[in-house]
Amino acid sequence: MFNLSDQIAVVTGSASGIGAACARQLAAAGATVVFADIRFEPESGSSAALPLTAHLxxxxxxxxxxxxxxxxxxxxxxxxxxNAAGIFPRGTLAETTEVLWDHIMAVNLKGMFHCCQTLVPWLSQSPHGPSIVNIGSVNAQGGAQDLLAYSVSKGGVSTLTKNLARALAPARIRVNCVHPGWVLTEGETAVQRATGQPEDWHVRAGAKIPLGRILVPDDIASTVLFLSSPLASQITGQEWTIDGGASLSCN
Ligand SMILES: NC(=O)c1ccc[n+]([C@@H]2O[C@H](COP(=O)([O-])OP(=O)(O)OC[C@H]3O[C@@H](n4cnc5c(N)ncnc54)[C@H](O)[C@@H]3O)[C@@H](O)[C@H]2O)c1
Incomplete structure (x- = not known):
């Protein structure tokens, strides 16, 4: 169903978490995947071995x-x-400095713009029905107390997705957005530790989710795989919320 052999993929933020799972699932479906992340050493980008890694x-x-x-x-x-690279430092209105605001926007929103703008010329050469999937967040769709700049950046990701989907449709490039709920990743674990949460924070988090557990990166990656595949060939400009039913709850 997901035969992506002979397809070339770039996954940003693929050293960890959701991006890593997306890259692994695309590779398992046969794609040649360039793993791109700020954590990879610049030298490793010149390696001829697969899977490829690139400092980005x-x-x-x-x-x-x-x-x-x-x-x-x-x-x-x-x-x-x-486009899965992202950062999520906490910050209320009072805590969000101009530097923090600019940094979050630069990575989460402007970074996505940079990647789309520079790589669309190569996507337009694809014979396979090219696809962009942007990783947003449920925080794009609702309010939070201490994620101000982050949430606004993810709202921008939604708007970017819809505008690019419309603009790139004549070139047959599809653009979709996946909004993860709460996902157990390295980055989220670091944030929970830094804010003094107990080690079993993810078990407590999972108990509040209607489907009974916190999500794992592969829960998000499987939707990204579907959207990247020919099975989604007529889907563009759409937002997919993957949150174990959390957004269904009224309390
Ligand atoms: N974990 C969650 O609960 C959750 C929920 C909603 C949305 N998301 C989103 O999913 C995406 C991945 O998050 P995650 O939880 O897997 O985090 P993570 O920290 O585990 O992984 C993020 C990756 O992005 C890379 N990265 C950070 N800044 C970069 C930069 N400037 N250039 C290139 N790479 C960079 C990091 O090195 C890391 O490998 C993010 O966009 C995040 O906002 C996560």
Missing amino acids: DVSDRSSVERLAHTIGERFGRLDILV
């Missing part, structure tokens, strides 16, 4: 342009782009 700072235009150049030189096209 999505907030740095020249870094993104280097990746796009490499993709063009090496493959001459791109079929799948998954």
Whole structure:
């Protein structure tokens, strides 16, 4: 069902969490996957071995342009782009400094713009029905007390998705957005530790979710895989909330 052999994919934020799961599932479906992340050493990008890894700072235009150049030189096209790189520092209105606001926007929103803008020329060379999937958040759709800049950045991801979906439809490039609920990842665990939560925070979190457990990265990656595949060939501009039913609750 998900035969992506002969397809080239780039997954940003793929050293960890949701991005890593997306990259693994795309690779398992046969795609050649470029794992791109700020955590990878620059030297590793020149390796001929698969899976490929590339150093990428999505907030740095020249870094993104280097990746796009490499993709063009090496493959001459791109079929799948998954924008999963993101950061989620907490901050209320009072706590959010201008520096924090700018940093979150630079990674979560402007970084996605950079990746889409520089890689669309290679996506437009794809013979496979190219796809972009942007990782948003349920925080794009509702209010939170201490995630102000983050939530606004993810609202921007929704708007970016819809506008690009409309603009790129004539080029047959599909653009969709997946909004994860609460997912047990390395990044989320670090945030919970830093804010003094007990080690079993994820068990407590899961107990509040209608389907009974906190999500894991593969729960998100399977939808990303579907949206990237020919099975979703007429789906574009859509937002997919994957949250174990959490958004159904009134209390
Ligand atoms: N974990 C959750 O509960 C949750 C919920 C909703 C949305 N999300 C979103 O999912 C995405 C992945 O989150 P995660 O929980 O897997 O986090 P994570 O911290 O485990 O993984 C994020 C990855 O992004 C990379 N990254 C950070 N800044 C980067 C940059 N400037 N350039 C390139 N790579 C960079 C990190 O190195 C890391 O490997 C994020 O966009 C996040 O906002 C997560």
